[in-house]
Amino acid sequence: MNPYEIRKHFPILDQEVNGNPLVYLDSAATSQKPSAVIESIDKYYREYNSNVHRGVHTLGTKATDAYEGAREKVRKFINAASAEEVIFTRGTTTALNTVARSYGKANLSEGDEIVISYMEHHSNIIPWQQVAKETGASLVYLPLQQDGTISLEDVRKTVTSRTKIVSIMQVSNVLGVINPVKQIAQIAHDNGAIMVVDGAQSTPHLKVDVRSLDCDFFAFSGHKMVGPTGIGVLYGKKELLENMEPIEFGGEMIDFVGLYDSTWKELPWKFEGGTPIIAGAIGLGAAIDFLEEIGLEHIEAHEHKLAAYALEKMSAVEGLQIYGPMDAKQRAGVVTFNIGDVHPHDVATVLDAEGIAVRAGHHCAQPLMKWLDVSATARASFYLYNTEEDIDKLVEGLVKTKEYFSNVF
Numbered sequence: 001m002n003p004y005e006i007r008k009h010f011p012i013l014d015q016e017v018n019g020n021p022l023v024y025l026d027s028a029a030t031s032q033k034p035s036a037v038i039e040s041i042d043k044y045y046r047e048y049n050s051n052v053h054r055g056v057h058t059l060g061t062k063a064t065d066a067y068e069g070a071r072e073k074v075r076k077f078i079n080a081a082s083a084e085e086v087i088f089t090r091g092t093t094t095a096l097n098t099v100a101r102s103y104g105k106a107n108l109s110e111g112d113e114i115v116i117s118y119m120e121h122h123s124n125i126i127p128w129q130q131v132a133k134e135t136g137a138s139l140v141y142l143p144l145q146q147d148g149t150i151s152l153e154d155v156r157k158t159v160t161s162r163t164k165i166v167s168i169m170q171v172s173n174v175l176g177v178i179n180p181v182k183q184i185a186q187i188a189h190d191n192g193a194i195m196v197v198d199g200a201q202s203t204p205h206l207k208v209d210v211r212s213l214d215c216d217f218f219a220f221s222g223h224k225m226v227g228p229t230g231i232g233v234l235y236g237k238k239e240l241l242e243n244m245e246p247i248e249f250g251g252e253m254i255d256f257v258g259l260y261d262s263t264w265k266e267l268p269w270k271f272e273g274g275t276p277i278i279a280g281a282i283g284l285g286a287a288i289d290f291l292e293e294i295g296l297e298h299i300e301a302h303e304h305k306l307a308a309y310a311l312e313k314m315s316a317v318e319g320l321q322i323y324g325p326m327d328a329k330q331r332a333g334v335v336t337f338n339i340g341d342v343h344p345h346d347v348a349t350v351l352d353a354e355g356i357a358v359r360a361g362h363h364c365a366q367p368l369m370k371w372l373d374v375s376a377t378a379r380a381s382f383y384l385y386n387t388e389e390d391i392d393k394l395v396e397g398l399v400k401t402k403e404y405f406s407n408v409f
């Protein structure tokens, strides 16, 4: 399917914004949803809405089959060895907090180090800051190369026998760079540390294989991969998850409850306290079906092509600064930029008047903004439904922005 055919599956894209056809370039914040995903949720609520794992009635069985069926789809999608290793969470943030609060708290003490990079999202910084404060462990930052990439030489220097946890994003939501997490995992393991991967921006765009990466934990969100909001996944190796304590306690996750003590269900349910995110999981399952039908290889190739086209066209706009590597092969479909001294919020406002949706701000990456020596940037991000025409409109919009703010050039 070419992007024009793909677009027909996304009803929201067929609309005008401020009198212009919508050009949606904010998929790194959240992707749009195809009809198949919307309909899968609609069908659940209309036809078999019921709680899971409880009663024996027909609707309950149907809902349980759909919920656990979605888990199996996720398992296959990321090539986990077993469905017990797939825990449904609210998103990447909850998944990373679970690792920090459960594994981190139990395994870190004074003198230990947690290694993260300057490009991490706040969701992969703050949980580690908190657990470091609680345990006396130190947070160590992996430096970045001038173009914002990570060098394995730096990883080898930074990760030592003191390191207990390495936690790195596979694709940056700001720079778009694809990090060598498989090689970083190898270095972490050689030093006796575990490897956590923030896959929020990689899972939607490239084929993820957790066994090939050999990471110990992997986190991602459904809403960035054409699925609904409120659902995400924590993958963890079974031997690690089995030895971890839950962080939420209550219904659904227990085996036996006594007056003063209780025992937990087996994996994965011990980490899914309370009524689970049933509609979200079903929607995520439908999203995986949709992406697999198109093919992750196809999506990845399409985005590389768009990134190359965008880098070429945007770098021809005088006064526009692009952050991150200029080689499209090193990036996913994210281009972050500034135009002269125009504030990125003003850039986004002018573009919005043209019907073009981009993001402006610190992108939940304040340490990276500091590293780039800017307070904020604008960001255009592409997905399977974007076309070269969208990028042409963005470039036209940027030229207009420059004209509008010609006083600051």
Ligand code: PMP
Pocket: 028, 029, 090, 091, 092, 093, 094, 121, 123, 124, 169, 171, 172, 173, 198, 200, 201, 221, 364
């Ligand atoms: N990590 C990265 C790289 C992200 O881009 C995001 C979302 N912007 C997150 C983590 C957090 O994801 P969520 O808000 O879905 O929990």
